[in-house]
Amino acid sequence: MTLIAADNINVNVGSKKILQNVSCKVDAGEIVTIVGPNGSGKSTLVKTLIGAMPLTTGTMTRANGLRIGYVPQRLALNATMPMSVDRFMKLSVGLTKSERLALLEKTGVAHLIASQMQDLSGGQFQRVLFARALAEKPHLLILDEPTQGLDQSGTASFYQLIEQARHELGCGVLMVSHDLHVVFSSSDRVLCLNGHICCEGAPNVVSAAPEYRALFGEGTKGTLALYQHGHDHSHDEIDDGEHHHHDHAH
Secondary structure, X not given: OEEEEEEEEEEEEXXXXXXXXXXXXXXXXXEEEEEOOOOOOHHHHHHHHXXXXXXXXXXXXXXXXXXXXXXXXXXXXXXXXXXXXXXXXXXXOOOOHHHHHHHHHHOOOHHHOOOEHHHOOHHHHHHHHHXXXXXXXXXXXXXXXXXXXXXXXXXXXXXXXXXXXXHHHOOEEEEEOOOHHHHHHHOOEEEEEOOOEEEEEOHHHHHHOHHHHHHHXXXXXXHXXXXXXXXXXXXXXXXXXXXXXXXXXX
């Protein structure tokens, strides 16, 4: 069953073409990962799929009654307005205290329920965001660079949470990631984006495609070089360096 699909969409911001003739879909139960260089439109595609950015042309279709759980790349919180983890979870209306605790338990941060959001580490903060996304009982989880700034251990454990959610909920997962070393072992399909879909398919197909190698180079050295250089700080992409969780988004 197809949960969400984009058909030949174009997205412009002013006179700048961000996405051109992009078609993609996510089916129930599959993990689809979007990869691409900085400024390739990855976050713009996510924002368009969740309805936060308008299409210039093309069509979007969603399954009837589709519930989406969204984990943003980062979330700005007002440092002058304290908010506990429990209060943040209450923003999902209708959750009882035991339900909030159970969701935080599922993502490994129940012991932080009384802590202030501003005091959490990057990994803890992302786990709370993930718990709130699960509160929607989503048919589709959409995660935009969910492990940005986490170390290798934190990244691996977060990917385990995503796989667990897929298994327990039977939900589809659409993820933007720069963790190329794990993308190809944790995804059912990979989309390589650079303003348009350069190539897509099973991980082994994409990793061998000339279009992918043209962007990412041969082997690990090419991959690392791409993400260490050439950041363009465009409106829809941020630096791939570590960011604290209450930096303000632009």
